[in-house]
Amino acid sequence: MVTLIRNAKVYQPEYAGVRDILVLGGKIAAVGEKLQADFGGSLEVEELDGEGMAAVPGFIDSHEHILGGGGEGGFETRTPEAELKDLIMNGITTVAGCIGTDSVGRDMTALLAKAHALENEGISTYAYTGSYRVPVKTLTDSLMKDIMMLDKVIGVGEVAISDHRSSQPTFEEFARIAADARVAGMLSGKAGIVNVHLGDSPRHIDLIERVIHETEIPASQFLPTHVNRNAGLFDVCLQFAKEGGTIDFTGNEDIDYWETICDEVRVCRGIARLLDMGISSDRFTISSDGQGSMPVFNEKGEYQGIGIGKASCLLKEVRECVLKEGIPLEIAVKGITSNVSSILKLGAKGRIREGFDADICLLTEDTLELKTVMAKGQLMVKDGKQLVFGTFEK
Numbered sequence: 268m269v270t271l272i273r274n275a276k277v278y279q280p281e282y283a284g285v286r287d288i289l290v291l292g293g294k295i296a297a298v299g300e301k302l303q304a305d306f307g308g309s310l311e312v313e314e315l316d317g318e319g320m321a322a323v324p325g326f327i328d329s330h331e332h333i334l335g336g337g338g339e340g341g342f343e344t345r346t347p348e349a350e351l352k353d354l355i356m357n358g359i360t361t362v363a364g365c366i367g368t369d370s371v372g373r374d375m376t377a378l379l380a381k382a383h384a385l386e387n388e389g390i391s392t393y394a395y396t397g398s399y400r401v402p403v404k405t406l407t408d409s410l411m412k413d414i415m416m417l418d419k420v421i422g423v424g425e426v427a428i429s430d431h432r433s434s435q436p437t438f439e440e441f442a443r444i445a446a447d448a449r450v451a452g453m454l455s456g457k458a459g460i461v462n463v464h465l466g467d468s469p470r471h472i473d474l475i476e477r478v479i480h481e482t483e484i485p486a487s488q489f490l491p492t493h494v495n496r497n498a499g500l501f502d503v504c505l506q507f508a509k510e511g512g513t514i515d516f517t518g519n520e521d522i523d524y525w526e527t528i529c530d531e532v533r534v535c536r537g538i539a540r541l542l543d544m545g546i547s548s549d550r551f552t553i554s555s556d557g558q559g560s561m562p563v564f565n566e567k568g569e570y571q572g573i574g575i576g577k578a579s580c581l582l583k584e585v586r587e588c589v590l591k592e593g594i595p596l597e598i599a600v601k602g603i604t605s606n607v608s609s610i611l612k613l614g615a616k617g618r619i620r621e622g623f624d625a626d627i628c629l630l631t632e633d634t635l636e637l638k639t640v641m642a643k644g645q646l647m648v649k650d651g652k653q654l655v656f657g658t659f660e661k
Contacts, residue, residue: 268311270625271304275317276632279619280324280600288322290625293644297621299643315639315649317629321596324617325360325626325642326581327627329515330425330462330554332491333364333392334373334381337560339432340573345372348381349558349578351388351657353656357579359555360626361391361616365425365462367559368432370398375406375413382419388657390622390642391616394419395462399427401436410444414451414459421611422460423448425576428474430466431568438481441474443482449511456485458612463491471503489578492554493517495532505541508550513610515552516583516602518580528563535587538602539594552610554600555580586635596635 272292277286277298287302288295304312337346354362354653364382366373375396382392396413397403403423405413413420423444427433435442445461452459463475472491479486486507494504504514516534525531534553541551547648556576563571581603588599608617615623629639640648 268313268644269304269306270313270315270351270641270646271302272315272317272322272629275320275322275629277619278321278323278597280597280604282597287569288619288627289625290644293625295619295623295625298619304503307406315629316449319632320629320638321632322619322633323596323600323628323630325617325628325640326358326603327361327607327613327617328354328555328557328578328581328603329363329490329552329607330357330517330556331362331364331578331609332556332558332576333362333385334365334366334378336367336369337562337573337575338369338372339560339562343508344560344573345369346558346560346575349385350660351385351390351655352653352660353557353578354385355642355647356653358582358628358637359390359578360640361393361613363393363395363421363611365395366398367425367464368399370400370404374404376623379417379419389647389655391626391643392419393421393611393613395422395424396420397423399425399433399464400496401426401434401440401444411451412448414448414457416481417457420451421457422462423638424460424462425464426461427464427466427472429472430464433464433466436474438474438477442478442482442484445478445488446482449484451509458610459488460611461489463489464537465491465493465496466499467497467500469499471500472507476506486510486614487610488515490515490552494554494621495534495537498530498532501532505544505546508541508546509544511605513550513552516584517556518553518584520577520580520583521574532585533587535592535594538599539592542598548598548601549606549609550624551602552607553584563623582635582637588633624645
């Protein structure tokens with residue numbers, strides 16, 4: 268199957284003008300004006316009308332609990348696994364799965380099995396080895412082996428710091444994790460990224476900063492997430508980004524409510540502030556924490572209630588950046604496309620360019636409503652209707 272998208276406003280994510288996009292063999296074969304695709308009848312060509320649409324790269328979610336998460340309120344609060352529809356109906360064509368608080372009821376074997384299942388259903392998947400816990404719980408007998416020898420494993424995480432649910436890692440333990448991940452990444456051509464869960468503690472990113480300042484490991488080895496959890500943490504993380512680190516905002520579909528009970532920073536306002544400070548637009552990503560638990564604790568650390576992260580927040584956050592804060596689409600969408608691909612070293616992901624994977628979303632130009640989703644050249648969603656279903660979705 269050959270697909271030709273006509274007359275869309277193409278964001279690579281940099282704005283490239285009104286262009287056609289030719290898709291062949293799961294790859295972007297050409298991006299240009301008035302492209303022709305005549306194969307003499309030997310191949311079927313499907314044309315999509317991109318008039319009035321913004322074509323952006325398929326979304327990359329760098330932090331999703333595809334296996335489910337949670338459990339902080341007891342076994343009944345374990346959150347469900349992600350389904351294909353949760354992802355593609357929200358524009359996500361690539362996802363990196365992780366394990367959070369519970370590394371007993373969930374493990375790396377199950378996480379990788381789930382990643383393979385979603386890949387077989389049509390999207391691209393990766394995973395982090397480990398969880399909140401230190402020592403890191405791996406599939407093989409070492410963190411380095413997991414990263415080097417398991418194709419889908421691109422790093423370690425989400426290692427928890429500054430949180431009452433963490434294993435309270437020491438500086439030496441945390442530095443060794445980063446060192447092993449870095450070398451394993453170098454040897455295997457992967458990012459070897461350390462995805463770091465940040466909690467509410469006023470210690471903020473102290474451990475990350477100590478590793479950067481007291482060892483030879485650079486800031487680029489870390490991707491701290493939940494940086495907008497509270498105002499104090501966000502201030503510290505902005506400085507980290509100003510000094511060359513990359514920070515990951517956690518999207519929130521229910522931010523209107525959360526703003527009434529805590530000082531969580533709304534993503535669009537946080538990104539606007541980052542840009543106003545002159546920090547490079549390459550220095551941020553946005554992830555969903557989808558299917559992850561969103562527990563509420565009081566000042567004593569006592570459990571009060573729980574919610575669940577939603578993959579739909581990625582597009583919602585980009586939409587708010589553009590429509591509420593006036594941030595150009597080509598800047599906002601970097602946070603869920605090219606910036607993620609760069610720090611995770613995902614190669615042919617995150618851009619609409621020749622030779623890249625044909626992961627493409629079509630959004631209405633004015634309201635940024637998701638209409639069409641293509642993953643690896645296959646139409647998953649067309650005109651807002653799901654075309655490809657997970658094994659048990661129909």
